[in-house]
Structure formats: C-alpha cells, structure tokens
Amino acid sequence: MEFRTFVFYFLAAILVFASLRVVTLRNPVHAALHLVLAFFSASGIWVLLQAEFLAIALILVYVGAVMVLFLFVVMLLDIDLDRLREGFWSYLPLGSIVALLVVAEMGLVLISRYWGVLESEVPQAEAGYSNVQAVGRLLFTEYVYPFELASVVLLVGIVAAVALTLRGKRKSKSVSPSQQVFVKAKDRLRIVQMPAEKGD
Amino acid sequence: MTLAEMQFVVPKLGIASAEIFVLAMACLILIGDLFAKDRDRTITYVLTQLTLLGAAVVSVTGSGAEEVSYTFSNMFVADRMGDLLKFLVYISVIAVLSYSRAYVLDRPEMAKGEFYVLCLFATLGMMVMISASHFLTVYIGIELLSLSLYAMVAMNRNSVAATEAAMKYFVLGALASGLLLYGMSMLYGATGTLEIPAFAERLFKGAGYDGIIVSFGLVFLIAGIAFKLGVVPFHMWIPDVYHGAPTAVTLFIASAPKLAAFAVVIRVLVNGLILFSHDWQMMLIIMSVLSMAVGNFAAIAQTNIKRMLAYSAISHMGFMLLGMGTGVIMGDPSFIISAYSSSMFYVVTYVLASLGAFGTILLLSRAGFEADEISDFAGLNKRNSWYAAIMMTMMFSMAGIPFFVGFFAKLSVLQAAVAGGHLWLALVAVFFSLIGAFYYLRVVKVMYFDPPASAEPIEATMDVKLLLSANGLAVALIGILPNGLMMLCTESLADSIVF
Structure with a gap:
C-alpha cells in the first residue's frame, strides 16, 4: 500500500468515526467537538487532493468561526435533550x-458510467504550484473590484446588525468615586422623630 | 497561463473615482459618527449631503468620457448613460435625505448615524449596478443595495408593521437573488463567460453554445430583475414594504433604485442578450400588461396613500417595460434607441414625481403622526395652497394629464409601442391609464374640495421648501419643454448600447 493511500484511509476512518459520534453522542458539547474533528479530517483529505486553499478555508471558516459560534450557542443555551x-x-x-x-x-x-465522475481526470499540477497563490493572485488582480465590493457588503451586514440590535447604553452599576466622596448625610439618611416608647 | 506570464496591469482608477470617493466617505462618516456627540447627528447629515454633492460634481466634471471605457478587467464600464443615471441618483438621494430630515429627527429610533451611512452604502450599490458590465458586479451591486434597504426598512424597531415589511422584503429578496444567480450560472454554463460584452460576442458568433440553456437562464434572470423592479407577478412585496416601512425609507425605495434597475435592464438584456430579444420581449410585454392591470385596479381600492402609490409604482414600472418590450421589431434593431430612450425618460420622470409625492407626505407627518391616509390630505389647499399645488402637479403628472411631464413620458412610450406594430398594446395601456387617472384625481379632489382635517399650519425648513418647490417646478416645466431631457436620454443611450 502506497503511503498516500494509507493516509487517505487513516483520515477517512477518523472522519467516518467522528461524523457518527456527532449524531450519536448525548452531550451536545462533545458532539460539536467531534464535528471539529470531522472538519479537520476532511480538510486533510482535501490537502491530499492538492486543494490547499479549500483545506485552509475549511479550517479557518468552519473550525475557527462557525464551530466556535456553535459551541458558544450550545454552551449558553440550556438544551433539553429529552425534548429534542x-x-x-x-x-x-x-x-x-x-x-x-x-x-x-x-x-x-x-x-x-453515464455520470462520468470516474472518467474525468484530476488535473495534475506541476511541482511547486500553489493554488492558494493562484486564488490570491486572481482575487487581488482580476477580481479585485468584486472582492472589495464583497467586503463592503460584509461591512453593511455588520452596520445593519449593530443598528438593529444595539439598544443604547445599558445602565451600569458602577460607582463614581468623585460623586461618592461628596455625598452628604442628608442625601442618604432620613431621621424620623418618634415618640419614645414607655418601658414597663 | 502560468503565474509568471500573468502581468498585473493597474486598473484605471480615475474612471471609478466617484465610487471610490463615496466608499471612502461612507467609511469616514461611519467612524466619525462614533465620536459625534450631538443627538441630532447634524454633522453626519451634512457630511452625507456633501459627499453626494461631491460625487455629483465628480461625475459631471471628472469622467466626461465621450466613449465607453472599461476598467477593473472589464467589470466596470463608464459611459454617458451611466454618468447621467448616477447624477440623477445623487440628486434624488440628496432630495430624499432633505425631505426626510425632519421626519427622522422626530423619531428617535431612526435618528441614528447608521441611517445616513446605510443611505450612502445603498447609493454605492446603485452606482455599482449602473456601471456593471459583468454579471458578478450586477449581482454584488444589487446585494449591496438590497442589504442596506432591508436594514433601513427594519430600523424603526418599535413598529410591528415595519418589522413585518422588512422580513417579507428580506425573504422575498433573498429568493429573487437566488433566481438571478441561478439564471446567471446557466448563462455562464452556456457560454463560459460572465463578462457582458464578451458574452454578447459569443452569442453573436453563433456556434459553441446551447440556445436552450441560454433561454432557460434568461427566464430566471428576468424573474430576478422583475422582482427588483417590482412588476407583476413578482410584485407581492411592494405594497407591504411601501406601507410598512417608515415613510422616509419608502421615499428612498420608491425613487433612486428604479433608475439603477433600469440601468441593469439595459446592461444585461440589451447589451448582453439582444440576440434573444424575441424571447425576452414577449416576457416583458406580458409582465407589463399584467402590472398595468393589477397596479391600476388594486390602487383604486386603497385608502392609505402609501399603499396607493405602491400599486401606482407597479403600474408605472409596467408602463416602462412596454417601451423595453417593443424595441426590436421582427428582428430589426433600428428602432431600439427611440424605444429605450422613451423608457428611460419614463423612469426619470416617474422618479421625479414620486419624490415630490412622498416628499409631501413627509411634510405633513409629525412626531407620532403619519400622514399616510388619503383623508389626511383633506383640505390641504386651505392649509397651504402652494404644497397642495405641488401635490396636484405630481398627481397630474403620474396620471398622464397633458402638459405635465408624465403625459409626454406616456406619449413617447406609446409611440414606441405603435411604431413596433403593437397597436393593441398601446390601446390597452391607454385604457389602464384612464382607470389610473381616477385614483390620482381623487387625491386632488380631497385636497381641494373636502373640508380640512386639521387647521395646524405646515412647518418646513427653508431647504425642504426650496427643494420641494424646485421638484414641483421641474415636473411642470419639463412637461412644457420635454425635449432637453429627451435628447439627453437619447444621446446617452445611443452611446451606451453596444453590440
């Protein structure tokens, strides 16, 4: 067995195992962590296919951002397993x-054989060819205009989210020391005159 | 091509200077607004207006390119139609912001810096749409505009109607974007390019593409564009969004985006797919007749003036499509300039009238009170005869009564339809316009012959008075002398239509 094939089966086995655990585990946090493992193995398989850009994007976007968000949601929400x-x-x-x-x-x-997946050849890239570099070069030269505009669309998304959800400053419970020093007894203390009770 | 062979040519940035300026200013205003102390956001407002004015100056003086020029690897095109439409977009956004200033100040939920920043980003989206010569930039421009609009519609969070309108707009808008993208992917699959001029070239060469796939993609493309224009059967969102959105945002949606959508129709259908005009003209004509029917009949039943104007917008967009659908006659494209320029004239004049009509609604609204029922206009003549006269001008123009600008717009579109051999279409359009005249004239009747609803004087700042008066006079004067604007539309279109 070639080493490549060995690595593929190794990663594929972990991927299948992790995916199965995602749906069978009772603890949602553990399930989410297994999903992270599944993503890692899948990106390893992509590296084997010489698709480094996709592999890096999968880790950065899904593991780095989406799964972290997922974990936060899972941890913050009180999920009732029986209801699920x-x-x-x-x-x-x-x-x-x-x-x-x-x-x-x-x-x-x-x-x-009619769908032709097996017949289609995987294009063999020359040595030293990096598709991260190729994608980056295209993004920053030929596609720089839509690329920049896409970032503006994201910025609008952020502005809109803030505008729609921020409900002003929350009242903080911190104490201002300068005001605290100047406090006078009559601001805080009310002296009530009461007739003295007669003791027996 | 290997990496070593790829030579990077710095794009000609000068052509896109207006876009770069607006983007830079929008980012600056976004940051500056964080440090602004005043609650009225006067600085943000003034800076936004200055940005739009600056962009207008840049687009008038800066490019002035006689010929069509491309940049950013042919994704951006600058030509005279683009310059003219962008200039009109700046002017209408300036008018929108001025008219809605008092309205926004009265509503604390809206009086935030984000309102102005989102306006600028929406304007940028429209500029991108107008200058797009690549399916990708068409799509991103539309998304930039729509995303800003969704947020602006939802901005008044205390209003259930506004939230519902935003939700509907968002869901239906996302669906329409999906249709648009699906159509574009079909066109890409058929020809292997997304660049509109190269795309048209491949269609003209004839060989090497599957015509059925192109027609198939075309259907989805038209469905997506029709949604953005708001024509039947893709009009469902228009009445709810116009009605539910804060009037300031309704004014925005009802004005400038129509100009940008028109530009997209020209760029995509005419410059890209003129070879398939037989297919898309039929679709446009069907949508046009349906829009005029549904829009005019449904508007009669409305008591809310924003809803009435929403249905009227549907019928007007239908009327505009009539000109777009009758350009190529039996495969002969020699009449397209006159047909499409009549459509362009129609859109421009509709936007003018729409600005004035919604501007008057904003003028009558106060804190905690929306003047959005037709009965709120009762006796406006007794309260202030000048504003009543302006509103009357807008209504007459929209109804197409002679010697107001809407009349000439309708006339030129009808001429195009008759020249295209569609006499029955012209008759149908006249019939529906007659029905439409009823509800416009009802507003005039309410303003002049009904007793006033309230005796409260109408207050307005000086700039709103001046702009609204100029708006009314423009509608009246262009109606008497329509040739200048017509020439401008014809000349700029003649330069921009390339195939």
Whole structure:
C-alpha cells in the first residue's frame, strides 16, 4: 500500500468515526467537538487532493468561526435533550427516505458510467504550484473590484446588525468615586422623630 | 497561463473615482459618527449631503468620457448613460435625505448615524449596478443595495408593521437573488463567460453554445430583475414594504433604485442578450400588461396613500417595460434607441414625481403622526395652497394629464409601442391609464374640495421648501419643454448600447 493511500484511509476512518459520534453522542458539547474533528479530517483529505486553499478555508471558516459560534450557542443555551429526542419515531420514515435517496444519488454518481465522475481526470499540477497563490493572485488582480465590493457588503451586514440590535447604553452599576466622596448625610439618611416608647 | 506570464496591469482608477470617493466617505462618516456627540447627528447629515454633492460634481466634471471605457478587467464600464443615471441618483438621494430630515429627527429610533451611512452604502450599490458590465458586479451591486434597504426598512424597531415589511422584503429578496444567480450560472454554463460584452460576442458568433440553456437562464434572470423592479407577478412585496416601512425609507425605495434597475435592464438584456430579444420581449410585454392591470385596479381600492402609490409604482414600472418590450421589431434593431430612450425618460420622470409625492407626505407627518391616509390630505389647499399645488402637479403628472411631464413620458412610450406594430398594446395601456387617472384625481379632489382635517399650519425648513418647490417646478416645466431631457436620454443611450 502506497503511503498516500494509507493516509487517505487513516483520515477517512477518523472522519467516518467522528461524523457518527456527532449524531450519536448525548452531550451536545462533545458532539460539536467531534464535528471539529470531522472538519479537520476532511480538510486533510482535501490537502491530499492538492486543494490547499479549500483545506485552509475549511479550517479557518468552519473550525475557527462557525464551530466556535456553535459551541458558544450550545454552551449558553440550556438544551433539553429529552425534548429534542421526542418525535424520533415519527420522523424516522421521512428521515430514512431522505437518507436512502442520498445513498442512491451517491451510488449513481460513483458507479454509473453515464455520470462520468470516474472518467474525468484530476488535473495534475506541476511541482511547486500553489493554488492558494493562484486564488490570491486572481482575487487581488482580476477580481479585485468584486472582492472589495464583497467586503463592503460584509461591512453593511455588520452596520445593519449593530443598528438593529444595539439598544443604547445599558445602565451600569458602577460607582463614581468623585460623586461618592461628596455625598452628604442628608442625601442618604432620613431621621424620623418618634415618640419614645414607655418601658414597663 | 502560468503565474509568471500573468502581468498585473493597474486598473484605471480615475474612471471609478466617484465610487471610490463615496466608499471612502461612507467609511469616514461611519467612524466619525462614533465620536459625534450631538443627538441630532447634524454633522453626519451634512457630511452625507456633501459627499453626494461631491460625487455629483465628480461625475459631471471628472469622467466626461465621450466613449465607453472599461476598467477593473472589464467589470466596470463608464459611459454617458451611466454618468447621467448616477447624477440623477445623487440628486434624488440628496432630495430624499432633505425631505426626510425632519421626519427622522422626530423619531428617535431612526435618528441614528447608521441611517445616513446605510443611505450612502445603498447609493454605492446603485452606482455599482449602473456601471456593471459583468454579471458578478450586477449581482454584488444589487446585494449591496438590497442589504442596506432591508436594514433601513427594519430600523424603526418599535413598529410591528415595519418589522413585518422588512422580513417579507428580506425573504422575498433573498429568493429573487437566488433566481438571478441561478439564471446567471446557466448563462455562464452556456457560454463560459460572465463578462457582458464578451458574452454578447459569443452569442453573436453563433456556434459553441446551447440556445436552450441560454433561454432557460434568461427566464430566471428576468424573474430576478422583475422582482427588483417590482412588476407583476413578482410584485407581492411592494405594497407591504411601501406601507410598512417608515415613510422616509419608502421615499428612498420608491425613487433612486428604479433608475439603477433600469440601468441593469439595459446592461444585461440589451447589451448582453439582444440576440434573444424575441424571447425576452414577449416576457416583458406580458409582465407589463399584467402590472398595468393589477397596479391600476388594486390602487383604486386603497385608502392609505402609501399603499396607493405602491400599486401606482407597479403600474408605472409596467408602463416602462412596454417601451423595453417593443424595441426590436421582427428582428430589426433600428428602432431600439427611440424605444429605450422613451423608457428611460419614463423612469426619470416617474422618479421625479414620486419624490415630490412622498416628499409631501413627509411634510405633513409629525412626531407620532403619519400622514399616510388619503383623508389626511383633506383640505390641504386651505392649509397651504402652494404644497397642495405641488401635490396636484405630481398627481397630474403620474396620471398622464397633458402638459405635465408624465403625459409626454406616456406619449413617447406609446409611440414606441405603435411604431413596433403593437397597436393593441398601446390601446390597452391607454385604457389602464384612464382607470389610473381616477385614483390620482381623487387625491386632488380631497385636497381641494373636502373640508380640512386639521387647521395646524405646515412647518418646513427653508431647504425642504426650496427643494420641494424646485421638484414641483421641474415636473411642470419639463412637461412644457420635454425635449432637453429627451435628447439627453437619447444621446446617452445611443452611446451606451453596444453590440
């Protein structure tokens, strides 16, 4: 067995194991962490296919941003597992139909000769060719105009999110020392005159 | 091509100087607004207006290019149609901001710096749409505009109607963007390029593409554009968004974006897909007739003037499409300039009238009160005869009553339809315009013959008075002397239509 093939099967086994654990684990935080592992293995497979850019993007975007957000949401929300699990049997028929369809489609693409996936050659890049460099060069030369505009679209997204959710400054409970020093007794203390009670 | 062979040529930035200026100023204002202390955001407002004025000056003096010039690897095109439409966009956004200044100040939810920054970003989106010569930039321009508009519609968070309108607009807008992208991907699949001039060239060469895939993509492309224009059957969002959005934002949506959408129609359908004009003309004509029917009939039943004007916008966009749908006659493109320039004239005059009409609604609105029912205009003549006269001018112009500018716009589109051999279409359009005249004249009747709803005097700052008066006079004067604007439209289109 070639070393490449060994690495592929190694990564694929981890990927399948991690993906299975994502849906079978009871603890949502552990499930999310297994999803991170699955992403890492998938990006390793992409590196084997010489798609470094996709591999890096997968780690940066999905592991670095999306999964961290996911973990925060999972940790901050109080998820009731029993409520999530109810209705499992009623959804099972529909779910299994969808799963069978996906398996059938994958089988068609991989096995059938009419779909031509196996015939299509993977283009062999010359040594020292970096697709990160190629993508970067295109983004910053030929596609610099839409690239910059896409960043403006993102900026608008941020501005809109802030404008729609920020409800002014929250009242803070901190104490201003300078005001505290100047406080007078009559601001805080109310002296009430009461008739003295007669002791027995 | 290997990396070593690739030579980077610095794009000609001068052509896009207006875009760069607006973007830089929008970012500066965004940061500067953080440090602004005053609650009224006067500095932000003034800077925004100055930016738009500056862009207008830049686009009048700066480029002035007689010929069509491309930059950013042919993704950006500068030509006279683009310059003219951009100039009109700046002017209408300036008018929008002035008219809505008092309205925004009365509503603390809206009186934030973000309102002005989002206005500038939306303007940038329109500029990108107008100057797009690549399907990718068409799409990004539309997204930049729409995303800013969604946020502006939702800005008044205390209003349930505004939130609902924003939600509808967002969901339907995302769907339309999906349709648009799907159509573009089909066109790319058929010809292998997204650059509009190169795309048209490949279609003309004839060989090497599948015509069915192009037609298939065209259908989705038209559905996406029709949604942005708001024509039947893609009009569902218009009445709810116009009605639910704060009137200041309704004014924005009802004015400048129509100009940008028109530019996209010219860039994509005419410059890119003229060879398939037989296919898209039929679609445009069907949508046009449906829009005029639905818009005019539904507007009669409205008591809310914003909703009425929304249906009227649908019918006007339908009327505009009539000119776009009758340009190429039996495969002969010699009449397209006159047909399309009549459509362009129609859009420009519609935007003028729409600005004035919504401007008057904003003028009558006060803190905690929206003058958006037709009955709120009762007896306006007794309260202030000048504003009543301006509103009457706008209504007459939209109805197409002779010697107001809307009449000439309708006339020239009808001429194009008749010249294209579609006499029945012209008759249908006249019939629906007659129906439309009813609800415009009802507003005039309410203003002049009904007893006043309130005796409160109408207050306005000097700049709003001047701008609104200029707006009314423009609609009246261009109606008497329409040739100048018509010439401008014809000449700029003649330069920009290349195939």
